[in-house]
Amino acid sequence: MTAVRRKATFRLYPNAAQEAALGRTLAAHCKLYNTLLETARLRHKAGLPAFNRTSVNEATKAVRNKQGWMAQRTTAQSVQVTGERLVRAFDAFFRRLAAGQTPGYPRFKSIERYPGWGYKAHGDGWTLLRKAEGFGAVRLSAIGTVSLRGRARFEGVPKTAEVLRQGHKWYLSVTFEVAETAVARPGGQQSMAFDFGLATLLTQVVGDPMAGEVQTVENPRWLKRKLQAIQETQRVISALEAKAPRNAKPTCALLRAYARRRRLHSQVARQRHDFYHQLSARLVARFGLIVTEELALANLVRAPKARPNEGAAADEPQFLPNGAAAKAGLNRSLLDAAPGGFLQKLRYKAEEAGSKFIEIPTRAVKPTQRCHCCGAASPKRLDERRWRCACGADHERDENAARTMLRYAYEGAWWDNNGSGADPGAQTAPRNSIQAQAWVE
Ligand SMILES: [Zn+2]
Known part of the structure; x- marks a missing residue:
């Protein structure tokens, strides 16, 4: 029997105290990511080798041990997952660089944009609790027993998980190991x-x-309606940002607009x-x-x-249309x-x-x-x-x-x-x- 891995996502229903605790754990992982990124930048500047899985694990452990509050809100394995995320971000960066592209250097992440954190083994920091039908809750270390809803299409053994925040909602994305026969579906002929x-x-x-x-x-x-709404919100944000003096605290209106953009994106x-x-x-x-x-x-x-307009006189356009404008629009929509x-x-x-x-x-x-x-x-x-x-x-x-x-x-x-x-x-x-x-x- 062959086993395959499948993901199922459950919506989490935390109470107020649990929601605050989820936010604190998210902040700890975000802080850890940014601290590691800073270290990685310094290593890069000093000409030291980039982080690999081993060196990032050591750095992660050191950061967590030094910051007591971080240790309280995270587990040893979950911080490793965050460290590995950073390694992947740098791997992708260097791979693109080697391929002659001009990738953006990995960036610091604001807590607003930080997506979530992960766990490695079931039972280590997270445990799914069974109810009569499917799973009813998950016990999360430092957070508590949080209700969840959603049903997987298959029966399987939980392996790894991620806690994700999208807008104001929280999700648990679980990777199960499933028998191949359990996920079989009828296929067509054409x-x-x-x-x-x-x-x-x-x-x-x-x-x-x-x-x-x-x-x-x-x-x-x-989708079209939502994309229009996002563009409108973006315009509002740009206008508000242009009006604000440099380094000023964002106004309430601006914070509301950020929240709206986040909600629309999610x-x-x-x-x-x-x-x-x-x-x-x-x-x-x-x-x-x-x-x-x-x-x-x-x-x-x-x-x-670029398509040079060969033989063009000095007052004629030097380049022919190359579809760049169409492509700029295309790139945006493609993403x-x-x-x-x-x-x-x-x-x-x-x-x-x-x-x-x-x-x-x-x-x-x-x-x-x-x-x-x-x-x-x-x-x-x-x-x-x-x-x-x-x-x-x-x-x-x-x-x-x-x-x-x-x-x-x-x-x-x-x-x-x-x-x-x-x-x-x-x-x-x-x-x-x-x-x-x-x-x-
Ligand atoms: Zn032909």
Whole structure:
């Protein structure tokens, strides 16, 4: 029997005293994180090696032992989790730096923005308490026995947990070890490829790469409304901040606006999380083969290349439009759309259903640039929503991308056969059925 790990999130219902205690523990972890970050900065400046898991553990222990109040509000294992978070933040920073990107140096976190803390082993600092149906409460060290609600879709052994604050609400996110059979779900039979977009969330091609029907999934309306509300709040905050003298204490109005922004952000995160769960479950119930491209957010968020206007006179624009404005807007909404969270949910649900989820290599396939009919690829600007291929095919960008991906899933790099004179159509894969899976492997 194979075991897999699954997360379930429970809403916590602390009483007033427990809520205050949760806030104090959060403050202790936030303080610890910032203290470690300061130490890491000094090490970096002094040319010392960056923290690794061992050295950060020692530093963490030292900070906790020196600060009695911190020791009272945290457990030895939970502070290790916080230390490891910092190591991960630096690892990501150095990895991006090595890849030639310009990442932001890990930042100090305000208590307002600090998300929560974690525990390693069940029974060490946290214990789930069973009620007749599922779990009814969790005993948290230094906080007390806090009621919780929410039911996991599976039975499992609790392994690790995180206490998270979102807006004014508290959650317990528990990772369970579950038998694979306990999470099995019925999977569908049809095949489909989708392009993840912004205006339209998913552009799907169902069935045959060439002739299959196009179906779309729109972004939910509440998301647009919430994003508008966030932008408005942001404007209010900017105006208030511009008016305030430097280093002045924030006014009540400003604090209220901060609170509103926080609340809206956590509402969006929560609702999107639920929406992505439902959508991925629906897709897996319907499709036995789901294809999309590997997500490389770093590529998508990279600034478009400047296009010099060659031969331009001195008084003419020196650069042609390169879609940068469109991309700036796109980047913002792309981050808002959080495709990574969606793909992750889809990935494990497909696994549970025994469906195949293929993420094709974007760089090799270039789905947004390659014609799904003839296989020719040429660079396209982001603002080119429609384009005509040299072969005569007229393409809508997202639809063509989905068709190119689906065809790749069936036939591999079919365009490579063109040079050798082979007819790309001669390679016949079983189409329009889940049998394609075997062919793909
Ligand atoms: Zn073509």
